[in-house]
Amino acid sequence: xxxxxxxxxxxxxxxxxxxxxxxxxxxxxxxxxxxxxxxxxxxxxxxxxxxxxxxxxxxxxxxxxxxxxxxxxxxxxxxxxxxxxxxxxxxxxxxxxxxxxxxxxxxxxxxxxxxxxxxxxxxxxxxxxxxxxxxxxxxxxxxxxxxxxxxxxxxxxxxxxxxxxxxxxxxxxxxxxxxxxxxxxxxxxxxxxxxxxxxxxxxxxxxxxxxxxxxxxxxxxxxxxxxxxxxxxxxxxxxxxxxxxxxxxxxxxxxxxxxxxxxxxxxxxxxxxxxxxxxxxxxxxxxxxxxxxxxxxxxxxxxxxxxxxxxxxxxxxxxxxxxxxxxxxxxxxxxxxxxxxxxxxxxxxxxxxxxxxxxxxxxxxxxxxxxxxxxxxxxxxxxxxxxxxxxxxxxxx
Numbered sequence: 109x110x111x112x113x114x115x116x117x118x119x120x121x122x123x124x125x126x127x128x129x130x131x132x133x134x135x136x137x138x139x140x141x142x143x144x145x146x147x148x149x150x151x152x153x154x155x156x157x158x159x160x161x162x163x164x165x166x167x168x169x170x171x172x173x174x175x176x177x178x179x180x181x182x183x184x185x186x187x188x189x190x191x192x193x194x195x196x197x198x199x200x201x202x203x204x205x206x207x208x209x210x211x212x213x214x215x216x217x218x219x220x221x222x223x224x225x226x227x228x229x230x231x232x233x234x235x236x237x238x239x240x241x242x243x244x245x246x247x248x249x250x251x252x253x254x255x256x257x258x259x260x261x262x263x264x265x266x267x268x269x270x271x272x273x274x275x276x277x278x279x280x281x282x283x284x285x286x287x288x289x290x291x292x293x294x295x296x297x298x299x300x301x302x303x304x305x306x307x308x309x310x311x312x313x314x315x316x317x318x319x320x321x322x323x324x325x326x327x328x329x330x331x332x333x334x335x336x337x338x339x340x341x342x343x344x345x346x347x348x349x350x351x352x353x354x355x356x357x358x359x360x361x362x363x364x365x366x367x368x369x370x371x372x373x374x375x376x377x378x379x380x381x382x383x384x385x386x387x388x389x390x391x392x393x394x395x396x397x398x399x400x401x402x403x404x405x406x407x408x409x410x411x412x413x414x415x416x417x418x419x420x421x422x423x424x425x426x427x428x429x430x431x432x433x434x435x436x437x438x439x440x441x442x443x444x445x446x447x448x449x450x451x452x453x454x455x456x457x458x459x460x461x462x463x464x465x466x467x468x469x470x471x472x473x474x475x476x477x478x479x480x481x482x483x484x485x486x487x488x489x490x491x492x493x494x495x496x497x498x499x500x501x502x503x504x505x
Contacts, residue, residue, distance in 0.1 A: 154168060161464075163223075163226075164222050164226065165222065165225075165226040165431050165432065165460065166222075166456075166459075166460045166463070166464055167463070167464050169463070170459065170460060170463045170464055171222075173463070174256070174260075174459065175195060177259050177260070177263075178195070178252075178255050178256060178259050179195050181255040181258070181259065182195050182251060182252055182255050183195055221248060221249050221252035221253065221256075224245075224249050224434060225432045225434050225449070225452065225453055225456070226431070226432060226433060226434075227433050227434070228433045228434035228435070228436055228437050230440060231245045231246050231249075231440075246441075249449075250445055250448065253448045253449055253451075253452040254448055256452050256455065256456065257448065257451050257452050257455055260455040260456070260458075260459055261451075261455055263459075264455050264458040264459050264462070265331055265332070265333070265334070265454070265455055265458055267333075268290075268332055268333060268362075268363075269363045270363045270364065270365050272332075273290050273363075273364060273365055273380060274365050276289070276290060276291055276326045276327070276332065277289050277290060277365070277380060279326065279327045279328065280326070280327045280417060280420075282327075283327040284327055284413075284416055284417040284420065285413065285416070285417075286383065286413055286414065286416070286417035286502075287370045287378065287498075287501070287502075288368060288370070288378050288379065288380045288381060289380070289381060289382070289383055289417055290324070290332075290364070290380050290381060290382050290393070291324035291325060291326055291332045291333075291382055291383075291421075292324065292325050292382070292383050292384070292417055292418045292419070292420045292421035292422075293322070293323070293324040293325075293348065293382045293383070293384045293388070293394070293421060294322075294323065294344070294384065294385065294418070294421045294422065294425070295320050295321065295322040295323070295344045295347055295348070295387075296320070296321045296323075296425055297312055297314065297316075297318035297319075297320060297321075297340055298318055298319050298320070298321050298336075298435060298439065298446065298450055299316055299317065299318050299437065299438040299439065300317050300318060300319055300438060300439050300440075300441075300443060300446045301317060301438055301439075301440055301441075302317045303317075303442055303443055306443075308341060309339040309340075309341060310339055310340045310341070310443070311340060311341060312340035312341055313341075316340075316438075317340060317438075318340035319336065319337050319338065319339070319340060319443055319446055319447060319450070320335075320336070320337070320338040320339070320340060320342060320347050321334065321335075321336050321425075321450055321454070322334065322335040322336075322338070322344070322347050322348055322351055323335075323421065323424070323425070323454065324353070324382060324421065325420050325421040325424035326420070327420050328461070329420065329423055329424045329427055329461060329466075330424070330457070330458045330461050330462065331424065331454050331455075331457065331458055333353045334451065334454050335347070335348075335351035335352065335353060335354075336447045336450045336451050336454075337443060337444075337446075337447040338350070338351075343387065344384075344385075344387035344388055345387060345388050345389045348388060349389070357382075357391075357393055357394075358391070364379075364380055364393070365380050367379045367380075368380070370501055373501055373504075376497065378494070378497055378498065378501070379392055379393055379494060380393065381393050381394060381395045381494075381498075382394050382395070383395050383414050383417045383418045384396050384418065385397065385418060386399065390491045390492065390495065391491050392490055392491050392494050394491075395414060395494075395495055395498060396414075396495075397410075397411040397414055397415065398410065398411055398495075398499075405503075406499055406500070406503040407499060409499075409502060409503050410495075410498065410499040410502050410503070413502050424457075427457065427461070427466070428453060428454065428457045431457065431460070432453040432456070432457070434449060434453065435450070435453060
């Protein structure tokens, strides 16, 4: 049979299946306002801050701030045929705590967006818990994630500039004792399902399908910059170099501070750098450890100090994945949707971290997200010289 005929038959069968839809709204879902999870738990959670933090992964106060920031973008109008799902519930299915709902669609929808991100529940389970149709659940989560990123990114993860880099470097020197550090950079695999017609592009060295989260973090365990969505087969160095941030760094287009002579030294002035592991290429602005095991004491000291600074990004990934459990399992959507989900968890991480700090009950400073493989790369002589200068100064200090 001709492939075109097969496709035509398949589409005809699908159309017939859609026509046979038994209910416009399933009778069970019409009971959402009476027995749906959001409507039975919402007010009780508001009265119990500890439980609400466990449920939403943030404080009531932070949740209210987020609702106010995003409410205008996700509010839906009631129609003659149906009552809209309110924003609080939208956030709960994707996060919200607010006033009694009185049947507004917008607030209710937003709440379950947080529920999805914080637990990783599949859309079918969320549909059963909240008594909302499965396709509606997917639509709400996608829309709410896009809105959260749009609203929070300029506030919580703005493009870094000279002033913000100087602040990061000052805090890295204070907490990690590593000078002129712009941040710690690393990449992690985010598990997804294999997209149709993608071949082996998303198949990584760990033998599963993934997209890559590339990120730089500061010493407060917040993300400075992220890049999400590269093929899982790519190595760290390639992903970083091809990212928007990497392109600007390698082409001297970033607003970086001028080279600086370190306190207590007479020179020379050293550039500001990112610290990374051996998977990254050595560059004037990217420091990686010295290779090989047979190193002298000065090089071992440098590697130790660099590793101590680099672990901040590892801890940041650990906090991220332990708070937003959707990252603990395969994200069962297409890569573009998965990219929006990961971006949303990262910007929410910064939002919650700066308002609520760390919660020892559910935050583990270790990451279970797989790292990326090493990539053999050339080492420019000026980058080697820069690393040697850092080594000499760190050894003397």
